[in-house]
Amino acid sequence: RILIAANDKPFSACAVKEAAKIAGETWADVRLLGIIDKNAGPHEKLLSALRSLEKDFLAFFEGRDMDSPYTRNNPSRKLIQISPGIYEDLYVLGGAMKDLSIRFREGGAAKEIIAESAQSQSDLIIMGCPKNDQCTWPGENSAPQKVASDAGCSVLVVKEEKHPEKIVCCLDHDYVSQESLEMINQMISVHGAELELVGITDSGSLKEDVDRKMNQVLKYYQNQHIKAWIKLVDAQSLDDFISQAARKDLIALWMGKKSLFHKLFPKQRVNRLINGAQSSVL
Numbered sequence: 001r002i003l004i005a006a007n008d009k010p011f012s013a014c015a016v017k018e019a020a021k022i023a024g025e026t027w028a029d030v031r032l033l034g035i036i037d038k039n040a041g042p043h044e045k046l047l048s049a050l051r052s053l054e055k056d057f058l059a060f061f062e063g064r065d066m067d068s069p070y071t072r073n074n075p076s077r078k079l080i081q082i083s084p085g086i087y088e089d090l091y092v093l094g095g096a097m098k099d100l101s102i103r104f105r106e107g108g109a110a111k112e113i114i115a116e117s118a119q120s121q122s123d124l125i126i127m128g129c130p131k132n133d134q135c136t137w138p139g140e141n142s143a144p145q146k147v148a149s150d151a152g153c154s155v156l157v158v159k160e161e162k163h164p165e166k167i168v169c170c171l172d173h174d175y176v177s178q179e180s181l182e183m184i185n186q187m188i189s190v191h192g193a194e195l196e197l198v199g200i201t202d203s204g205s206l207k208e209d210v211d212r213k214m215n216q217v218l219k220y221y222q223n224q225h226i227k228a229w230i231k232l233v234d235a236q237s238l239d240d241f242i243s244q245a246a247r248k249d250l251i252a253l254w255m256g257k258k259s260l261f262h263k264l265f266p267k268q269r270v271n272r273l274i275n276g277a278q279s280s281v282l
Helices: 010-026 044-063 109-119 143-150 178-191 207-223 235-245 260-264 267-276
Strands: 002-005 030-036 077-083 086-091 100-106 124-128 154-158 166-170 194-201 228-234 250-253
Touching: 002 010, 002 109, 010 030, 010 044, 010 124, 010 154, 010 178, 030 044, 030 109, 044 086, 044 100, 100 109, 109 124, 109 143, 124 143, 143 154, 143 267, 166 178, 166 235, 178 194, 178 207, 178 250, 194 207, 194 235, 194 260, 207 228, 228 235, 235 267
Parallel strands: 002 030, 002 124, 030 100, 124 154, 166 194, 166 250, 194 228
Antiparallel strands: 077 086, 086 100
C-alpha cells in the first residue's frame, strides 16, 4: 500500500511520477492524499490538482505500453465525506484489479498524513519537497521532515525528478528486516541503479564483525543479480559521508527503533538531512 501525500505544487508531480515507477514494479494499492485547511473554504482547486496528478500516474503505464492494474471501466465519481473531517473522491461505478483513490483530510499536514498512513496500513509514504525546503502545506512548512521522523512506515521524500545512478543504503548490520531489503531491491529495479551498502563502525563494534554481517547482506543482493559493494564508515564520519552522498545519490537509511541509526540520527539530524539533501531520501 502506497500513500502519496500531494498538493498543487510542482514537486508533487515529481513524487507522483516516482510513485508510479514503484507501483509499476509492485502493483501496490495507491492512495493520493490531499490536506485541507479547515478554514480554507471550497476545495475544488486541490481536488482538480489531485485528479490531474492521478491522470499523470495512469499516463506512466500508457506511455510505456504496460498493462495497468489501475484502469477502470466507465467509472463515475463523487467527493463524499466518509467521517468528520475526512473526504474521499470515490468511484461509484467501475472496477480495477488494484485500488487507486483520492482522499482528503482536514487539519495539519504531518499529523493527518501520519494518521492516514496508520489507518490505511500504508507500507510506504511518498511526498515531494523542493530543494529550497519552501514546502507549502496547511499549517506548516516542515511536513516532510515531521513525517519522515514520526511515521510508522517507510517514507520516501522526493526532492526532484532525478535518476540516481547509485543508491547509498545505510542498513543496520545488527537488525535488517526482509521488508527493508526488498524495498531497496524495488528502488534499484525502478532506477536501474547500483548499490552501495554502508556499514557503521564505532568503538563498541569490531570492524571485522561489521564486515562479516554486511557481507551477509551483500550476498542477498548478489543472489538477486544486483551490482553492489560494501563501504565501512566510522560513526564519527557518518554526517560528512551522508552529506556528500546526498548531493547526487539516493540516500536510504534504516531507522528502525532497534537500529543503530535510530541512535545516530535523532529527529534533528533527520530534519537536517532532508533539508540539506539535493537528492531524494528514503
